[in-house]
Amino acid sequence: MNYQFPTIAETADTLSKRLENLDNKADILRAVELKALYDELRILPNDQKAAFGAEVNALRNSLQEQVESHQENEQALTPIDVTAPFDINSTIEDRPRLLPAEQGSIHPLMTELKSILDIFYRMGFTAVESREIDDDYHMFGALNFHENHPARDDYDTFMTKQTDANGKPFIAPAHTSSMQHRILKGYKNLLENDMPIAAVIPGRVFRNEDLDARHEHTFYQVEGVYVGRGVHVGNLIATLKTFLQEYYQKELEVKTQPFYFPFTEPSFEFALSCPFCDKAGCNICSQSGWIELLGCGMIHPNVLREAGVDPELYTGFAWGFGVERLVMMKYGIEDIRHFESAKLDFLRQFA
């Protein structure tokens, strides 16, 4: 850097030379010459103060950087051989080793996800992971959302500054349904061979929602898609009921409530009899005996058509449910924020 004020340029030169020989490099920041410049600044006429001050600060920052860079190099004074299995002069006793296995843990959400996917595998569903950044088309357009649908404005859905080829922002998916179109399109050749499309899609989704003990802006969903010939509402309810009975290892009752999603017709909210109290009423089901668990429905013909599947020949169903809630109910976890807290107090309970 070229300093315009001679006194500053001179000091910069002096200090830079002295720095080389200093044992404790940080001492340079306490040099009297530097302090003198700040003293000078105070008595300067007002019209020069700004320019002079800027240069003094620049000098100080430059010295600070040099000190830090020296410190970085200082540590590099003991170069290590990155290809060696252990450090020079280490003994058998102090060499690297693994932590005790009993401390290790898999995240409870991932454990649960695996057991969920395992059941669906056995039922014939392939697993595909959803995306964490998607576009307007997969999130809305391909799912029969009206161009002006409220979900498309940014009150509900996270959007990026960066835009896609159509000039629309990318989207942090608010549901795993954003994968439906890809699944239908990617596997439709199965239909031509008289095989159904059967896929489950786990993934991370995002909602513009304030955090509290029951609400997260980031959570996991499992989407399911099943399409074939003659697939009907009775199949949908039977499939989900069968899954849930296997998951909870007991007989359950299920019921539906009409709902509305743009991408299914008809749409339902799906509830199961509380597996924790067998409908007697408990805290988990808020004494109702029922747990509302997921949204589902028959895939809207427009969604099938958009993916090149003929809705006259093929019908299908889809569902989506959250994973956190299952895990919270199972273990009695009191605060959803624990999941992404990375607290060992929490995680090691699942060791």
Next chain:
Amino acid sequence: MKISYNWIQEYVDFELPPVGELVERIGAQLGAVEEVIDISKKYQGVIISRIVSCRPVEDSDHLNLCFIDDGGVAGDVERNESGHVQVVCGAPNVREGLMVAWLPPGSTVPSSFDKDPFVLGARKLRGYVSNGMIASPQELAIGDSHDGILEIDGDYQPGADFAATFKLNDYVIDIENKMFTHRPDCFGILGVAREIAGIYGHAFTEPDWYEVFTADLSPRGDDLPLRIRNEAVELVPRLMALALRNVAIKASSVWYQTLLSRIGIRPINNIVDATNYYMYLTGQPLHAYDYDKVRALDGSDIATLVARRTAAGEKLTLLNGKEIEPREGAIVIATETQVIGLAGVMGGAETEVDVDTKNIILESATFDMYSIRKTSMVHGLFSEAVTRFNKGQSPYQNDRIVMAASRFMSRESGAEFASDILDEGELRLADGQTTVTNVSVGLDFISERLGYRFEAATAASLLANVGFTVDTSDDDGQEVLHIGVPFWRTDIEIAEDVVEEVGRLYGFDRLPLELPTRMMAPAVTNPMFVLKDQLRNTLSGAGANEVLTYSFVHGKLFDAIGQDKAMAYSLTNALSPDLQYYRQSLTPSLLDKVYANVRAGYGQFALFELGKAHIADSTLLEDGVPVEFEQLSLVFAADPKSAKQYGGAAYYQAQYYLMNLLSQLGIQQQVRLSALNVEGYQDADKAKTTIYHPSRAATVWSGDTIIGEIGEYKSSVRKALKLPEYCAGFELDLHALLQLRQTIKQYKALPKFPKTGQDICLRVPTPTSYQAVYDLVSGMAQDAYGEHALVTVSPLDIFQRDADEAYKQITLRISIASYQRTLTDAEVSKLLDDIANKAAETLQAERV
């Protein structure tokens, strides 16, 4: 949407089942019920009574001593010789002859019922016993008015039960609004009653005024000049209005006040209450303007209502007193000269109906749902009207409703009709028309999608019960239903919509359950999921803890680790700066969690995460979306006390975890480490290197592909994130690991002949890498026997004398077992000599 059980009962031709049963059926066949409130308990013991005498209490400026006739109904209360009860009342409107709601001793003040129940007694006021109290609307939880006692109009007998008389022995059923996203008709009692009739298999009888529009403008008074203009037909499919003159503004009759209060609407006056009543009945919001105020704004002899989009800079003071500048493009209602209402959202203060209003304009219109929603969101205004308009009310019902509501107002306020019914817009029914869309759907189509064989007559009657017209035809043996969609339904357009309607009215939960059948072909496994499972098992088995951290990070974290914000996807509507950017790598998120765990008392631990990273360079995948990098990150950290058990750099601890992992994947031999050199990276990948200490980090290679980085962290990173000194980790590309992963490990047969082992110690210049020494020794040992022996070379020691820093000694153990014969010590010694000579030649090594 709050509905009243008793109000629904008025509109259906059969006796409703008990509320519990009804609620269950509503849940199963209409939409989830949020809450059921029994309001009858609130009004237990309230008695309609007449004030038979009333005189001021001496020494009081407002109290009156009254005797009331309760028909002798209340028990356990002191009465005078005429059987009347003494009550002291301070209300300004108390007077002889008034019919009132009396709360006898022992009853609870209804407004206090839900909070802190206040039970009345007989107590002395100014020396006079007051038995209970005469209630105000506020005390009865009917309205806000506490200015006086409730004056009961109409023909009621003293002693009548207040709750029974006004049907307050009622249940309020709150159905979740989101159930009706596509059912604007169900935001009215009429719509819900119609569905309930349909659910119970009864044909719904439409009220005459709703089924057919009949203009009846009597009594007709002198005209009030009025015109309307619709300048935004694309957003306002219909705008209707008429004028009424000589309205007497007063409280609505108690019947309507209590009716509205049951569902949570505060009665205001007979005109505003009428608009609310019809909105709750039909789902169509209405608005009443003070005619004279509207006309005065233009200083004209004619009042004008214009529906249009806003012009720039227009202002409006709303009913709630706030002045706003309506968003550009919002639909507004204006006179010729100024905006007077934010259409569909909130009316304006300047034309509000007040106690002095003499003439009114009643407006009923349909506004574009998306425009209304946007206006509501932009201005943060949420009203019952918005809730309804943003579902897209049918424009075809406006004429019925404006007619019925104005007749109601005329009845309740004595007003006369003072204009024709004005109607500007594009969507209206022709005379005699009741359906607006036709959908034909085969019976097979319905049955196949519901998995149940419906009879044509069954399906037809389910639909006809709720107002669809249904004709059936037989097309080549295929029964087809030809369905006419009634004018109030906006949601039935395609055959699948009819399937839903039939299924719902029949009951989805009554459909037979049947699992899909499939071929025995196994479901295809997803190799990435298999890999991730394996990594989780390996690392958790190695004592590491899997964490999940947010996909979004704070810009400050990028600053701390030296990543470029411009290379991150950033959210325009982040909840907070903490979550503004998509992360470019996982490790920083893990490092961010180290300090809290150290502070929580964990001396040493390894955190790992399997997740995604995104770099905002311009590369997009084929379908136009950004590349997602699947990563594994692990961080090992130990506080100074725990770190003492490890000799040397933390780097080696991370490397040990890495090698353990690679070995589990069967790819340890294919991976090489070399000192981290940023120059070897493409720009987009440099973000992955910034956190590492330049002399304590390595690039992880497979051939000439980079699969990750490993190392300790720069002191600036350590400082910013308060990391302990003993801290290192790695981050790997999972797609690369997936490519390399060996599902079958390499196995070698066990030799029958004994194993011979010898150690070799080589003194090499310090900069010579261990890898170079190992490769030479291992290579020569393998070459010497080829396939005829099983050779393993493993490290024993790396040693350096204090006084000899220029050199280090590497000791390796060579172990050989032949498949053919027993090896002699001499030949192995010979091999070691050869290796030593070669090492001296190429590595300047000296055998020790």
